[in-house]
Amino acid sequence: MKKLVVLVSGNGSNLQAIIDRCHGNNGIEISAVIANKEDAYGLTRAKDAGIEAVVVPSKGISDRSQYDSQLMATIDEYSPDLIVLAGFMRILTPEFVRHYQGKMLNIHPSLLPKYTGLNTHQRAIDAGDDEHGTSVHFVTEELDGGPVILQTRVPIFEDDDADSVFGRVQEQEHRIYPLVVEWFCQGRLNMANDKAVMDGEVLGQSGYA
Ligand code: GAR
Numbered sequence: 001m002k003k004l005v006v007l008v009s010g011n012g013s014n015l016q017a018i019i020d021r022c023h024g025n026n027g028i029e030i031s032a033v034i035a036n037k038e039d040a041y042g043l044t045r046a047k048d049a050g051i052e053a054v055v056v057p058s059k060g061i062s063d064r065s066q067y068d069s070q071l072m073a074t075i076d077e078y079s080p081d082l083i084v085l086a087g088f089m090r091i092l093t094p095e096f097v098r099h100y101q102g103k104m105l106n107i108h109p110s111l112l113p114k115y116t117g118l119n120t121h122q123r124a125i126d127a128g129d130d131e132h133g134t135s136v137h138f139v140t141e142e143l144d145g146g147p148v149i150l151q152t153r154v155p156i157f158e159d160d161d162a163d164s165v166f167g168r169v170q171e172q173e174h175r176i177y178p179l180v181v182e183w184f185c186q187g188r189l190n191m192a193n194d195k196a197v198m199d200g201e202v203l204g205q206s207g208y209a
Contacts, residue, residue, distance in 0.1 A: 002028050003030075003031045003079065003080045003082075004022075004081070004082050004181070004185075005083050007035070007083065009035060009090070010040055010089070011087065012045045013173075013174065015045055015084075016174075017174035017177060022181050032054055032075075033053050034054045034071070034075065054074060056074050064091070067090075071096070083100050084177075084181060085107070085139065086107065101140075105137070105138060106137055106138075106144070107134060107177050110124065110135065110144075111133040111151055111206075112137060112144060116143055121162040125161070125165065131155055132153070135148050135150070136151075140194060146191075147191060147203065148203070148205065148206060149207045150180050150207045150208050152176055155168075
């Protein structure tokens, strides 16, 4: 059995996609969903699926290290094989990232290494890009800078705005994130020397293609 802990801050639609495809299938189980905000809708999704929903509130804690060590202690109670960041909107300390080295995934709404950080859809539109996308990657100490495992591209049309692009990107996210979680749990995927390795092959900058 591979045990997952999923971290969310908001809606949790990616969490839902992972619940629907992975939870209780092929020896994968989500042991807990942890949010830093008590009103994160992802907590409701977890409870509806019979998964433990836990809040480690970040409000009022300005010291990142203090928060991250509380979060780490909570996560470690479940001894997970994999930590899945699914719209967890906090910058993590190097200590936290090192603790889960090679076993923490994130999804970021851009074709990394383009547009790390926030407002990626608007930034792609403002730059006049005709395509955008999303990337699943291993988490390293560099913000949104870990090795990419899988990316998908979507077009940007002339009449698009950030909302329409967001919708198109999310559709793809819901397809690829559960797939990568499965790959990891099947033992097909690992991180070595800061590179993503799939079926023994080192992946390039755009991940599995
Ligand atoms: C997703 O689109 C994800 O790519 C993004 O937040 C959204 C969460 O949606 N993550 C980041 O921007 C991380 N830097 P969800 O809560 O519906 O899954």
